[in-house]
Amino acid sequence: MEPIKKICVCGAGTMGSGIAQIAAQSGFNVIQFDVNSEMLFKSQSAIESDLKKLVGREKITASQQEEIKQRIVFTSEIKNCCADIIIEAVVENKKIKQQLFDELCLINDSTTIFATNTSSISVSELSVNKNYASRFAGMHFFNPAQIMKLVEIIRAAGTGEDVIETLVQLSKQLGKTPVVCNDAPGFIVNRVARHYYLEAMQLLEEEAASVEAIDKVMEATGFKMGPFKLMDLIGMDVNYSVSNIVWEALGKPERLKPSTIQKNKVAANELGKKTGKGFYEY
Ligand SMILES: NC(=O)c1ccc[n+]([C@@H]2O[C@H](COP(=O)([O-])OP(=O)(O)OC[C@H]3O[C@@H](n4cnc5c(N)ncnc54)[C@H](O)[C@@H]3O)[C@@H](O)[C@H]2O)c1
Structure with a gap:
C-alpha cells in the first residue's frame, strides 16, 4: 500500500x-x-x-x-x-x-x-x-x-x-x-477495565467508601488514576455508552450491568471534566 x-x-x-x-x-x-x-x-x-x-x-x-x-x-x-x-x-x-x-x-x-x-x-x-x-x-x-x-x-x-x-x-x-x-465487545482494554469502573461504583452504592477514598486506594496500589477521576476524564456519557454497548453485545450478563449512579450523572449532564462537574468539580 x-x-x-x-x-x-x-x-x-x-x-x-x-x-x-x-x-x-x-x-x-x-x-x-x-x-x-x-x-x-x-x-x-x-x-x-x-x-x-x-x-x-x-x-x-x-x-x-x-x-x-x-x-x-x-x-x-x-x-x-x-x-x-x-x-x-x-x-x-x-x-x-x-x-x-x-x-x-x-x-x-x-x-x-x-x-x-x-x-x-x-x-x-x-x-x-x-x-x-x-x-x-x-x-x-x-x-x-x-x-x-x-x-x-x-x-x-x-x-x-x-x-x-x-x-x-x-x-x-x-x-x-x-x-x-x-473484533470482540470492548476489544481488550475496555473489556477488562469495565470492572474497574463498575465495581468502584458498586462500592459507592453500598456506601462502603467515598469517591475520594476509592481513588486514593487504587492510586496507592499503582494505578495511574483512580476509577472516578478516570471516568471524569473520559466523559460520563462516553463511558456509560461503552458500558451499555459491551453489556448488550455480551447478552446482558449481571456482572457487567451498567451502573445507575452513572446513568443519573449522564441525565444530570454531570459528564466530568468537559462539563465542569462529574464525580468531582472542576
Ligand atoms: N473519551 C475517551 O476517553 C475516548 C477514548 C477512546 C475512544 N473514544 C471514542 O472516540 C469517539 C469520540 O469520543 P470523544 O470523547 O472525543 O467525544 P466528544 O463528545 O468529545 O466529541 C465528539 C465530536 O463529534 C462531533 N460530531 C458528531 N457528529 C458528527 C458528524 N456526523 N461528523 C463530524 N463530527 C461529528 C461532535 O460535534 C463532537 O465534537 C467515540 O467513538 C468514543 O467512544 C473516546
Missing part, C-alpha cells in the same frame, strides 16, 4: 483533537473535521495551548510549533475530507458513524483507509456489506490521545491484512505502541 501522507480526523472533541495534534506533530498533513464549528474552535485553541506548553518545556522549538500549526486545516465541510486515511472520532453512535463513512466513501479514492476510534461498537458491524469493508478497521486511541502510547488496532471480519500492516506502521510513525486484536 502507498505510504500515508494525509490524515483526515473526523470529530474535534476530546479524542479527535488529540489525534489531530499528534498526527501533525508527527509530520502529517491533517484535516480536522467536525459538524460543530464551536468544537473546531475549541480544538484549535486546545492544540495551540498544548504546543505552547511543549515550547515552554523545550520539547519543540518555536518554529516547529508554527510548522505543526500550519499542517492542520480545520473544516466543517465534509467535501474537504479527502485523505489517505480517515480516522473517525465522532460520537459513540453506530448510525451516525455509518452514515459518515458512507458519505466519505463517495468523495474519497477507492484506496482510502477508513479507521474508527470507537470504544465499543463492533468494527465488523460498522463495515458489514460495505464496499469499503476490506479497507476498514478499528484504530482505538486512548485519552489523552496526544500522550497515551497504546493504540488497539482492531481487525474486523473483512479487514485486509495489508490495511492492518499499514495501521501498525502508521501507529509507530505517530510514536505509539500498536497492539492488534480481533
Whole structure:
C-alpha cells in the first residue's frame, strides 16, 4: 500500500483533537473535521495551548510549533475530507458513524483507509456489506490521545491484512505502541477495565467508601488514576455508552450491568471534566 501522507480526523472533541495534534506533530498533513464549528474552535485553541506548553518545556522549538500549526486545516465541510486515511472520532453512535463513512466513501479514492476510534461498537458491524469493508478497521486511541502510547488496532471480519500492516506502521510513525486484536465487545482494554469502573461504583452504592477514598486506594496500589477521576476524564456519557454497548453485545450478563449512579450523572449532564462537574468539580 502507498505510504500515508494525509490524515483526515473526523470529530474535534476530546479524542479527535488529540489525534489531530499528534498526527501533525508527527509530520502529517491533517484535516480536522467536525459538524460543530464551536468544537473546531475549541480544538484549535486546545492544540495551540498544548504546543505552547511543549515550547515552554523545550520539547519543540518555536518554529516547529508554527510548522505543526500550519499542517492542520480545520473544516466543517465534509467535501474537504479527502485523505489517505480517515480516522473517525465522532460520537459513540453506530448510525451516525455509518452514515459518515458512507458519505466519505463517495468523495474519497477507492484506496482510502477508513479507521474508527470507537470504544465499543463492533468494527465488523460498522463495515458489514460495505464496499469499503476490506479497507476498514478499528484504530482505538486512548485519552489523552496526544500522550497515551497504546493504540488497539482492531481487525474486523473483512479487514485486509495489508490495511492492518499499514495501521501498525502508521501507529509507530505517530510514536505509539500498536497492539492488534480481533473484533470482540470492548476489544481488550475496555473489556477488562469495565470492572474497574463498575465495581468502584458498586462500592459507592453500598456506601462502603467515598469517591475520594476509592481513588486514593487504587492510586496507592499503582494505578495511574483512580476509577472516578478516570471516568471524569473520559466523559460520563462516553463511558456509560461503552458500558451499555459491551453489556448488550455480551447478552446482558449481571456482572457487567451498567451502573445507575452513572446513568443519573449522564441525565444530570454531570459528564466530568468537559462539563465542569462529574464525580468531582472542576
Ligand atoms: N473519551 C475517551 O476517553 C475516548 C477514548 C477512546 C475512544 N473514544 C471514542 O472516540 C469517539 C469520540 O469520543 P470523544 O470523547 O472525543 O467525544 P466528544 O463528545 O468529545 O466529541 C465528539 C465530536 O463529534 C462531533 N460530531 C458528531 N457528529 C458528527 C458528524 N456526523 N461528523 C463530524 N463530527 C461529528 C461532535 O460535534 C463532537 O465534537 C467515540 O467513538 C468514543 O467512544 C473516546
